[in-house]
Amino acid sequence: MASITLGGTPVTTIGELPSITSSAPNFKLTKTDLSETTLDDFSGHKVVMNIFPSVDTGTCAKSVRQFNEEAAELDGTKVLCISRDLPFAQQRFCGAEGIENVVMLSDFKTGDFGKAYGLEFATGGFSGLHSRCIVVLDGNGKVLHTEQVQETADEPNYKAALEALMDA
Incomplete structure (x- = not known):
């Protein structure tokens, strides 16, 4: 389990993120049109998963905006913004x-993605x-x-994520 903070208060996740060089766990998630998609649907593309608690919070919204801007310039790459928010x-x-x-x-629908990737909050107000x-x-x-962002209110390291794509 990862030990992180939420507004400065210590919280934990249910596990750890997948290790570098491992195969990413497959998933079934819901698109905004209510259709389902899996990781297999993005085969052949590099993928950046921007994962966050809710698009209705400032930092989460900012990360979606930032990756939307960066994604416009990324050939052969899909940016997936994933949360438990309703598709609506x-x-x-x-x-x-x-x-x-x-x-x-x-x-x-199930929360299975958060469980499979070990990133679901186990404790705290965002459990x-x-x-x-x-x-x-x-x-x-x-x-x-x-990257497991240490303080939930902080933004991810966009540069490190994009550099990982360039090295692939």
């Missing part, structure tokens, strides 16, 4: 913000939601880079 909230946010370069995905993480995959689904 994700779609509303993207429409209001003009977000078009990322894929919004929801783990609202059951996703902690703030970045997972970068190569085109074969191998893990190139991970």
Whole structure:
């Protein structure tokens, strides 16, 4: 389990992020149109997973905006923004913000993604939601880079995630 903070208060996750060079666990998540998608649907593309508690918080919204901007310049790469928000909230946010370069995905049905990736909050006020993480995959689904953001209110290291893509 990872020990992180939420507003300065110590909290834990249910596990650890997948290790570098391991195969990323497959998943089934819901798109904003309510269709389902799996990791296999992104085969052949490098993948940046921007994972966060809720798009309705400032830092989470900022990370989606930042990756939307960066994704516009990334050939052969898909940026997946993943939370437990309802697809309706994700779609509303993207429409209001003009977000078009990322894929919004929801783990609202089962929470299995957060469990499989070990990033679900186990304790604290956000228990059951996703902690703030970045997972970068190569085109074969191998893990190139991970980041478990130490303080949930802080932004991820965008530069490190994008550099991992360049090294692949």
